[in-house]
Amino acid sequence: MKKELHIFFTCLMFYTRIPCPKNIDHNPDYLNKASRYFPFIGWIVGSISFLAFYIFAQFLSVEIAVILAIIASILTTGAFHEDGFADVCDGFGGGWTKEKILMIMKDSAIGAYGAIGLILLFLLKFKLLSQSISLFQMENPMGLLQVFLLFISAHALSRLAAISITFTHEYSRDDATSKSKPIAKKHTWKEILGSFIFGLLPLLVLSYFHYNFLLVIIPVFIARYFLARYFQKWIDGYTGDCLGATQQVCEVVYYLSFLLIWKFI
Numbered sequence: 001m002k003k004e005l006h007i008f009f010t011c012l013m014f015y016t017r018i019p020c021p022k023n024i025d026h027n028p029d030y031l032n033k034a035s036r037y038f039p040f041i042g043w044i045v046g047s048i049s050f051l052a053f054y055i056f057a058q059f060l061s062v063e064i065a066v067i068l069a070i071i072a073s074i075l076t077t078g079a080f081h082e083d084g085f086a087d088v089c090d091g092f093g094g095g096w097t098k099e100k101i102l103m104i105m106k107d108s109a110i111g112a113y114g115a116i117g118l119i120l121l122f123l124l125k126f127k128l129l130s131q132s133i134s135l136f137q138m139e140n141p142m143g144l145l146q147v148f149l150l151f152i153s154a155h156a157l158s159r160l161a162a163i164s165i166t167f168t169h170e171y172s173r174d175d176a177t178s179k180s181k182p183i184a185k186k187h188t189w190k191e192i193l194g195s196f197i198f199g200l201l202p203l204l205v206l207s208y209f210h211y212n213f214l215l216v217i218i219p220v221f222i223a224r225y226f227l228a229r230y231f232q233k234w235i236d237g238y239t240g241d242c243l244g245a246t247q248q249v250c251e252v253v254y255y256l257s258f259l260l261i262w263k264f265i
Contacts, residue, residue, distance in 0.1 A: 006030060011037040016045065017078045035187060036194025038163045042155030043202065049073040050151040057138070066130045070122065073155075081162075084244020085121060086114030091241070093117075098235045102173060105241045121248060128255035135262055146209055150258070153202035157217070158251035160199025161224040162243045167192055169228055172237035212265045216257040223253045 010027060011034035013020040052072035057065035074082060087105040093113030095101035104111075110118075132150060137143035167187055200217075207214045224246060231242045 007033050008037050008040075010034045011041060012044070015041045015080060016076050018044070018076065032187070033191060035163050035166060036191040037198065039156045039159045039195055039199035042157075042159040043152050043198065045073050045076050046152035046155035046202075047148075048076050049155070050148050053133075053147075053151070054144075062133060063126075063130050066126055066133065069151075070125055070129075081244035081247045082118060082121070084241035085248040086110050086118050087241040088245035089117035090114040092230075092234060098172075101235055102239070105239060121252065124252050125255070128252065128259060132255055132258050132262075135259075142209070146206060149202055149206040153206050154251050154254045154258075156199050156202050157220055158247045158254055160195055161220055161250040162247040163195050163199075164224065165228050165231075165238050165243060165246060167195075169232060170237040172231070172235040172239050172242075210262075212261050213258065215261055215265065216254055219257040220250050220253050223250050 006024065007030050009020045009024045010030040012018055013024050014026065014031060014034065015038065049069045049072050053065045053069035056068045060068075087107075090107075090111040090113045091101040091105035094111060095104050133147055136147050136150075138147065203214065203216065227242075227246050227249060228238065231238045235242075
């Protein structure tokens, strides 16, 4: 149990800005095993984001509360995944060879492709999440619970889609300069099983109220498949930035699929 707690806090420290015990560090072995808890981090980030939304929605409009909820999630993770998304936009937008793409993604400066990508990403998140929340009766306790599950399941499932790439593809960089290198090692059944349990459980609970919502798994993993194939084609695998970009894209795909399922199915 003590070792599992250490692994969990390693994951929490690596993927968020939440304070952890002083004895926790970026031990490569623990960080590799911590992938089993990555979707569970989505529970935590989603809960903080929902809490911010709920508090501000009491005296502000839903739209403003959604913006503040998105800000809360960014502050919690330190824009970890958004930064990866921007780097991928810059790298694949401006590079035409594996070496050039990897070099651009390694540059800490943000370019035009990254800036434009982030603007469109946040606009989509804001609009899709706002419309998704409006479908529920917030004054009803069950409706509020479903909004809570919406936040958590979106963050958890998108993180499952991202981390699953490490189960099926190879790390692209040949050196150890990236801080994401440790998670590129081989995984045991514990990492795979833990990831899927934590990634799918919130959606399974939400589907208790509306079973059709289980269908969001399909478009999310279709997006994951094409992203992984695209990364494989251009850089022979993935990097930490690719995982961050996958999480962000799959989160948006989740909200979009949710709305389409609600409307047409």
